[in-house]
Amino acid sequence: MMQADLIVIGAGPAGAAAALAASEAGLLVVLLDEDASPGGQVYRAPPAGLSVAPDTRGADERAGDALREAVAASAVVWKGGARVWSISGAFRVDAVTAAGSESFTAPRLVAATGAHERLVPFPGWTTPGVIGLAAATILLKSQGMVPGRRTVVAGCGPLLAAVAAKIVAGGGAVAAIIDLSGPGDWLKALPAMASRPDLLRQGLGWALKLGAACVPVLFRHTVTAVSGGEACEAVTVAPVDAEGRPTGGRSRVFAADALAIGHGLVPGSEIPKLLRAEHRFEPEAGGWAPVRDAFGRCSVAGLYTVGDGAAVAGAEPARLSGRLAGLAAAQDAGRLPAHVSAREAGEARAALDKALVFAGAINRLMRARPAMVEEIAKDTVICRCEDVRRGEIEAAISAGAREINQLKHFTRCGMGPCQGRMCGETAATLLARHVGSREAAGYWTGRPPLRPVPLADLLGEFDYGDIPVPNPAPL
Amino acid sequence: MSTPFDLAIVGGGIHGATVALFCARAGMRTVLFERGSLCREASGVNAGTLTMQMTRVALIPYALQAHAMWASAREWLGHDAGVVVCDGLSLAFTQREVELLSFRAGKRREAGAPIDLVTATAARAVEPGLGEGVLLAAHCKVDGYANAYLTGQAYHAALIEAGVDLREETPVSGVEREEGGFAVQTAAGPVRAKRLVLAGGVWLEEMMAWLGITLPIKVLVNQLAVTERVAPVMRTVVGIASGLLSLKQYPHGTVVIGGGWQGRGDRQRGGVELVPESLIGNMRLACHAIPALRHARLARAWAGLEAETADALPAAGPIPGIPDAYICGSVHSGYTSGPYIARLLAQRILGQEPADPLFPIDRLLASPAASPTPSAAAGRATDEQPQHV
């Protein structure tokens, strides 16, 4: 069991910044991540063996390299390839690593586990070849692959253009971009987006590239079906209103062997939930978010939450919120004079406020559209793990399920290995229609392991005699 | 003032729900209060095992009756909680466990459980998934399991059909005795009833205090784990001599690993924390018994609270000194035996002679200077009970 001053889980921009700030203040920090290298989803390092030519490296690659260099040069204890499976009180973290099972303990813990994609089901969304927008960026950036020979890119937000442009640049074909938002929505976002000229320029570059490649863009459209048995063959799209509800307008079909689709991001706050921190439903943060102060302090003493895992806002706000939590952890540990912390925090806070202007505009484009969920057909699968359809969810609600965990008991929706990450938003939105609000519908109770873990990895080799079997119950 | 109910029940687990069901069917106007959702505490998060081999000897006759009830739930409850009746094996891997198993199986057999001691070869014929090293096994043909998480759905429908006034999400803050019955205090005001049943599981201690009675209830924090769906690795319920393992694979493929290894928690906060070493110990035991399990993944682990009286026998019967008030709970292996014991209490409330004796709590109230409630952490007084590890 390694004793540290601070444990940080998640080494994206938020977690790395928290670890670095606390480490600079003199705390012994352990930084854990599932990936072999720091960087998170946004700055994911190319895996060992695959190298990216210098001329194709963009701003994200450079930021990722800088992050990795900073972690390597710091006193932070880096634990890559660590699958955290248990977090118990105040705070003990158990992880499966290449070295077997390892335990860490510290009086403080930063949860920086990022977001996952919001997905609104439609007929055929379980067909192989249909992947997330974020998945497409991982394939493109860290695997050097396009998702298919011919890809439809659909959903909302700036990832649409980013993914499509990278596919085109990589020699792939983009059949169409299907954007839930309309040109007017983008125009409305422009002033706020101008607060980050670099990102705006990047976006315009994507648009030009896509224009040059003659990729059709269908605004205010959504995917209504994917056909194909063993793999995606065609994608049907139709026009929608501002809330994502089909208008009944003409649908179109694109032949494609891949569909990359995403409807925004949801905070992955599994750790605060597991530790029973108080949560609040914050649509502007992407969903249920841990209640936190300006430094990321949760309702559980010693627990901090930062980055997209706390509230979806993107890479730069994540980095700044991480730095704030790292400073706060050092100060709470009595290792940073309050005036130093106040000055540094003030700077980070001002930068964060500025960065959140851009993030707010993007979040409005990527906001949840409950009307889309209402339109889901009765026989469409909601829970991919357990093949639970909307009709079964509605039947369970009629049978008396009033809360999301009860709905899970009634239907097995969310009980499969993804632990409800894929279906949770949809199921809760459907339930909320009947019980009045997302607050009334609640959220999945957090339980270990954070993700399924092979028993073979967890249990290792052992002798029967070494199992500490407790004494028997009374006869 | 509105007409009082014939019966008010506080606590919507198996015990409260079963009493409500039979009393309502017999014509009583019945109201059931549950602060959360029906059967979502111990009755919904336990391992679902319906075994004789972890049941206390004194409860074997009850458990046998209850097993028959579970197996025929469609008939009497009208709904099913995914009950599967199958063989059960309890294993001994060491000489000490052989002695333990022989003794404990013998006692249960004397109490009526059809348990036979068999060789490893015979056990493997019953359960081909067994690993090496079995020295002796106890085989019982009356075993099986339910899908505990479906219990609430099954009872919910049954109670509604029986005409019970089911009030979920309705915490009760107290009960007052008054002329002709009781006033049950809720946020929406008092609800009056001629009779009262307290069926609050680990919260019975607080409920009894409403009536001025001290009844210490220990809280066990039982850890459980479930794998994701896997191809069939076993077909029976498997335990070990000490009772610290319960293991079975559901028809849909998940394997539930239980056995009463202790986590941390209390009745205020619930089962808040799992102890990694205990979880790993429990899962190693499971993989030792059924080696193919090693290829599966742990999908989820949790802890549920179990109530236990000072002598680990049920609290089921009239509340001494308070006419028309009853208690029902703290049934060791309560999921297995609960429906039958609650039905016996319903018979008593309905003025019938229960088919088997109840478990009145007079025995637990003998000393007026009752000691403070032992907590889960401190309540491991005797060698006979599971210890923290």
Place this chain on the structure above:
Amino acid sequence: MTALRIADGFRRGAAVTFDVDGVAVVGHRGETLAAALLAAGFARLRHSPRDFSPRGAYCFMGACQECVVQVGGVLRQSCQVPVEDGLVVGLKGSL
């Protein structure tokens, strides 16, 4: 190289060969098993347990569990497994 692997701008690791249900498949060091399978034409990795509908990798980041296959007999997320020479892969998920 296949049509999905981007030719320009990436230098791939050494070729590795692994077994997929008895078929020899070539990937490159540095690729995840999920990506290498996709590039080799294996979009469908398993079937869902209840409807038996075909499933492939969805999130590629370890969350969705759709890409679970048997690796050396153990269920693993193929998006989290680096390809290696001699891996024995069964395109069979949880059930």
